[in-house]
Amino acid sequence: MxxxxxxxxxxxxxxxxxxxxxxxxxxxxxxxxxxxxxxxxxxxxxxxxxxxxxxxxxxxxxxxxxxxxxxxxxxxxxxxxxxxxxxxxxxxxxxxxxxxxxxxxxxxxxxxxxxxxxKNYSVALQEKLKNAWEVNGSKDPQIKEWLNSKGIKDEVNNVLVLWSRFSGKNGEIHLEHDSSYTGIKQILEKVAEKYDAVIITGDKRYNTGNKEDNARKEKKYDDIAKVINSQFDTPRVFNLTEFWKDITDPLLLAWLRENDRIGQFKLYDYLSRTCKNVQHLGFRSGNLEAMALLGNWVRYMEEPVSKGGERMTMWDENSEVKVKEGGIKPQYKRLLVQKVSTNSGKWLKDNIAAVQTEIDLIHTEREKDQKTKQMISAPLKIITNKIKKGVSSKLNSVEMDEHQKAEYERVLAGIHEREEVFKRDISKLEMKKDQYIRPDEDIRRLIKEGKAKEGKGFTPEDLNEITKILFSRLSESQD
Missing domain, CATH: 3.40.50 (Rossmann fold)
Structure with missing residues (x-):
């Protein structure tokens, strides 16, 4: 804090x-x-x-x-x-x-x-934020018409919004939190039957650098939705990724200006007011924070020991950071998954863990040196004072004290030399770890060359945990 x-x-x-x-x-x-x-x-x-x-x-x-x-x-x-x-x-x-x-x-x-x-979030602040962002229901009729044109009818009650993220592969931080097409499909296979509508939103794809690959990924979510929807009489899954870019659609432009990031919030606010239950799920990202700040139920996925992860737990109602009297906490909670959902993310996390293991080993050696330093500091001080005063113990002659003093000083000098090496090695390793946390061009090239392949989705255990959390909220909303 x-x-x-x-x-x-x-x-x-x-x-x-x-x-x-x-x-x-x-x-x-x-x-x-x-x-x-x-x-x-x-x-x-x-x-x-x-x-x-x-x-x-x-x-x-x-x-x-x-x-x-x-x-x-x-x-x-x-x-x-x-x-x-x-x-x-x-x-x-x-x-x-x-x-x-x-x-x-x-x-x-x-x-x-x-x-x-x-500390300060409240219903009043939520309303103040909605006013600032003009999330006020003024475009409801136009949003309704646009949703109808996408196949989402008025009678939907239970809605799941799955957030797709590829900003990491496009050059931003936290590549490990990018979405996996396989992972999204796994969730849909588990939960689609329970919802009136599952909306996939956010990023459509990442730039692979290859025109044909980009075109193939452009249709990925459409293909996934088609497969899942084939199991039902009426469509349940709707791909609205990057909907804001369709500036040729007059129904969209009726409620959303071009390049209007804040205007997009009107859609999710409309859903939250007109549907009985709306849930938002995705890997940790700023967009999900915005949804929670506007009053939506949000669960963000994140793996253990995620850089910056502890910061966002301050918004949890069980956090030691308490909200002021009359306030509430945003409905923004972490859903811990043991493994990220992409192979590139897993590869990065494995490399980060390997580097961290090296750092931890160095810290272990440093701790041993510090204990040794503490053990000999007091005796060294005593011997040094005795030599200065020309006093020796009954057991030790002055010559023996001087020999012991020299031995202690030799040990301390070795500790000092090793400390400088430790600092240098840790600095190098931290830089190496940072290359994986914020992948540079060399790391991204390794990923593209196949060191980390396209994601293979969630583990069965993580998928079960995701399903349990979603269905628990769904059950609560029906009571």
Whole structure:
């Protein structure tokens, strides 16, 4: 957790890296909920992601003077440090202009926004957010007509929304959380009969770099839906992935402007108000956070020891981060799977685990050295003092004390030398691990070359757990 002042006066600055597009929803909610808070975003020339983040905040009706940009180089190694140090200086000038006390500034990372939501989320904030995002039912008739054109009729009561994600394979972080076509099909085979409609939304495919492969993957979800629907009298599965791109559809344009990310929320809000039970499921992503912040039931899948995973558990009702009086926690809960659903993800996680094992072994050796250091520090101090005073014990002559002192010092020198080697080796291994966490071009090339093949789906145990959670909620909604 990061320190967030409980008073309503301390100016707070959130530092956000320009590539961190998945954090925009919790940051936007924080900015909407507390007008004293500002955000500073790192940006380098030509990075469209930073522009998209700023545009999203503007669309969220955040005042322009609360959105600060900090120029960085594309190759900047310590973006977090620059955001904090230079961002605070930039913010101080802004606070002076506003007539505030720049000496009381509190800087937090995006984790601070996650924590703020955990402490301050409420029905009132949810409504405030809906107003900011214009999620207000004003386009209900048009959305209804568009859904009807897609085969989704008015009488649906139970709806499951499966979120497809391929941003990792397209160059963003957390490639291991990308969707598996096989995994989506496995879920559909297990649960489709229980729902009036299962909607697949989000990303349609990733860019393979091959035109024919792209065309084949373009139809993947349509093919899966066709297979599942063949088992029923009427369709149950509907592929709406990347629906927002169909700018030739007048029924879509009747309720959604081109490139309007916030406008897409109207669809899910319509479903939540007109259907008896709507459930959202997918691997951890910013889009699922947005669904929860708008009041939807969300379960996000994630494997154990996922980088950044513990941060989002702050939104769980059982978290040690307690919501303020009168508040509630978002319906955003982790569904732990033991294995991710793609082979590329499993390959990455296996490599991360292997590197971590090497790091853990080094830490074990360091701990042994530290224990040895603690054991000899006190005797060394005693012997050193005795030698200084020219006093020897009955058992030891001064010569023996000096010999023991030299031996202790030799051991400590060895520990010091090994510590430098340990630090260097750990640094190299952490960099290697980071290559898998944020796959660089070399790692992505290995994946494309077949080191990690297309995903083979969930394990039977994970699939059973997913089904159990979905059906449990379905049962609750029928009571």
């Amino acid at each position: 990061e320190f967030l002042p409980d008073d309503n006066e301390t100016p707070i600055l959130i530092g956000q890296a320009g590539h961190a597009t998945g954090d925009i929803f919790s940051v936007a909610t924080t900015l909407v909920g507390d007008e004293r808070i500002h955000v500073v975003i790192s940006e380098y020339e030509g990075d469209k992601r930073t522009t998209a983040i700023k545009d999203f905040y503007r669309q969220s009706k955040i005042a322009e003077d609360r959105i600060l940009g900090l120029k960085t180089e594309k190759t900047e190694e310590n973006v977090a440090g620059k955001l904090k140090n230079d961002g605070i200086m930039l913010y101080k000038e802004k606070i002076k202009q506003l007539g505030g006390d720049e000496t009381k500034i509190q800087y937090v990372s995006v984790q601070g926004a996650t924590e703020w939501v955990a």
